[in-house]
Amino acid sequence: ETQQKALFIIFGGTGDLAKRKLYPSLFKLFEKGFLNENFAVIGTARRPWTDDFYRNVVTESLAGVSEDKTKIADFASHFYYQSHDVTDVAHYITLKKLADDLDAKYQIEGNRMFYLAMSPQFFGTIATHLGSQNLVTKNGFNRLIIEKPFGRDFESAKKLNDEITNTFDESQIFRIDHYLGKEMIQNIPAIRFGNIITQTLWNNKYIDNIQLTLSESLGVEERGGYYETSGAMRDMFQNHIMQVVSLLTMDMPKEFVASEIRKEKLKALEAIRVLKPEEVDANFVRGQYGANEAGTEKAYRDEEQIAPDSMMETFIAGRLMIDNERWSGVPVYVRSGKRLVEKNTEINIVFKNVEKNIFGTSDEHEHLGKDVLTITIEPDERFRLTINTKEIGQGFNTNKTNLDYVNSPETKANTPEAYEKLLLDALNGIAINFAHWNEVAKAWNVADVILNSWHNNDDDKTVFPNYLSGSMGPEASAKLLTDDGNYWIYNP
Numbered sequence: 210e211t212q213q214k215a216l217f218i219i220f221g222g223t224g225d226l227a228k229r230k231l232y233p234s235l236f237k238l239f240e241k242g243f244l245n246e247n248f249a250v251i252g253t254a255r256r257p258w259t260d261d262f263y264r265n266v267v268t269e270s271l272a273g274v275s276e277d278k279t280k281i282a283d284f285a286s287h288f289y290y291q292s293h294d295v296t297d298v299a300h301y302i303t304l305k306k307l308a309d310d311l312d313a314k315y316q317i318e319g320n321r322m323f324y325l326a327m328s329p330q331f332f333g334t335i336a337t338h339l340g341s342q343n344l345v346t347k348n349g350f351n352r353l354i355i356e357k358p359f360g361r362d363f364e365s366a367k368k369l370n371d372e373i374t375n376t377f378d379e380s381q382i383f384r385i386d387h388y389l390g391k392e393m394i395q396n397i398p399a400i401r402f403g404n405i406i407t408q409t410l411w412n413n414k415y416i417d418n419i420q421l422t423l424s425e426s427l428g429v430e431e432r433g434g435y436y437e438t439s440g441a442m443r444d445m446f447q448n449h450i451m452q453v454v455s456l457l458t459m460d461m462p463k464e465f466v467a468s469e470i471r472k473e474k475l476k477a478l479e480a481i482r483v484l485k486p487e488e489v490d491a492n493f494v495r496g497q498y499g500a501n502e503a504g505t506e507k508a509y510r511d512e513e514q515i516a517p518d519s520m521m522e523t524f525i526a527g528r529l530m531i532d533n534e535r536w537s538g539v540p541v542y543v544r545s546g547k548r549l550v551e552k553n554t555e556i557n558i559v560f561k562n563v564e565k566n567i568f569g570t571s572d573e574h575e576h577l578g579k580d581v582l583t584i585t586i587e588p589d590e591r592f593r594l595t596i597n598t599k600e601i602g603q604g605f606n607t608n609k610t611n612l613d614y615v616n617s618p619e620t621k622a623n624t625p626e627a628y629e630k631l632l633l634d635a636l637n638g639i640a641i642n643f644a645h646w647n648e649v650a651k652a653w654n655v656a657d658v659i660l661n662s663w664h665n666n667d668d669d670k671t672v673f674p675n676y677l678s679g680s681m682g683p684e685a686s687a688k689l690l691t692d693d694g695n696y697w698i699y700n701p
């Protein structure tokens with residue numbers, strides 16, 4: 210790949226995301242030569258910082274990323290700070306002047322990457338002013354990179370999308386879903402469409418059910434204020450879970466390009482059944498963590514910035530049904546929660562039993578287990594195929610064997626971080642790993658019914674907390690599967 214010319218304008222340049230993810234990722238791209246002389250960054254936020262102060266902040270954010278002081282100093286010299294209140298029109302005029310000056314100084318030829326790394330309430334305002342104050346150039350490419358959350362329901366998402374599409378068209382908008390930058394999520398199409406084994410079996414004739422678990426061991430930590438406006442449904446289900454489900458269930462794209470992949474993902478999302486309000490309780494479970502058994506971990510309602518009678522969910526589990534020929538009758542079980550046993554993101558593809566068990570009728574023989582393909586996303590990066598084999602020794606019994614492959618710590622350490630990959634994709638105009646508006650809209654349609662149904666039942670505050678910190682969530686989550694004769698494969 211070649212070196213790119215680009216001016217990055219980062220809104221929220223003093224924020225947590227910028228420091229933890231964006232500066233280290235940009236540095237990596239600089240170190241690898243994807244960005245070089247023709248590159249500059251304007252960081253904006255309200256605080257009145259000098260360029261020097263800002264460059265120090267950027268330098269400090271690279272602690273542990275690189276030891277190369279010369280390279281870091283060279284990199285930091287490309288950074289400029291502009292104090293900027295996003296609601297003040299006059300500030301965009303100042304910003305435009307700086308952007309044009311830097312464009313000339315670094316011979317960037319008009320390429321601009323607008324990165325919105327701040328509170329989503331300002332996304333619409335910023336996009337509007339970028340257009341009206343002519344920060345969008347005529348000569349180069351202009352791309353808007355936008356962080357989650359994208360709205361809090363369909364209506365607000367639509368309003369936001371209308372606002373940003375007044376200035377940017379869909380091909381210029383890169384909606385970040387950082388799960389799509391993860392190595393093992395990007396592996397799903399390779400596994401599915403690169404192998405005759407999986408390609409042939411990936412349908413309701415051979416797959417019994419699909420399971421997706423995104424479990425976290427931490428609680429809300431310092432992000433209580435944000436979480437009280439969000440909850441697990443908006444924070445994890447509407448974006449990450451729906452995106453991963455679409456990758457797991459879509460038909461094969463004609464070509465491995467964004468336009469074709471997005472077509473198939475959208476079809477998959479459209480096939481997910483939108484529940485009727487009266488169907489929600491039978492198919493979705495919400496939970497909120499209490500203290501742990503020992504009482505050493507606080508209940509959600511006792512955390513900082515959380516209402517003592519908060520009805521926000523910190524856990525969700527659900528059964529998705531997909532109404533198309535490929536998946537009819539195959540439940541897709543999803544769950545995500547905080548303060549669960551351990552951090553783990555894992556997909557389990559559970560295959561059907563063989564039609565006839567020829568190995569006899571004794572107990573061991575009767576229970577030929579179902580084959581399972583496990584894809585672990587994080588913290589391990591793993592493929593595991595669990596199959597039935599002969600038990601070693603005399604006679605003939607069967608047992609389970611795991612065919613296991615785990616990326617080594619060295620491999621993981623040398624794999625670019627999600628944000629680094631996504632930034633490079635955006636820089637190259639590759640939209641495969643970004644969410645299209647139609648996908649976002651469809652995912653909200655599915656989530657809204659569930660959220661509304663829960664919200665209508667919020668008067669009874671006694672239903673929460675309903676699971677212990679350090680457990681795998683409320684009992685109803687297990688029951689969702691046992692009702693179908695299934696169980697969660699991942700059960701730490």
Ligand code: NAD
Nearest residue numbers: 221222223224225226254255293294295326327356357358
């Ligand atoms: P943050 O609160 O740390 O940073 C917000 C930034 O916006 C700061 O630089 C602040 O100065 C600036 N700002 C606020 N009001 C302003 C105004 N009126 N004018 C100009 N600047 C203003 O937030 P963050 O954690 O960095 O998150 C930024 C975005 O990224 C959010 O949309 C968030 O949901 C998303 N996000 C963050 C993380 C994360 O790990 N931090 C992860 C995923 C998504």
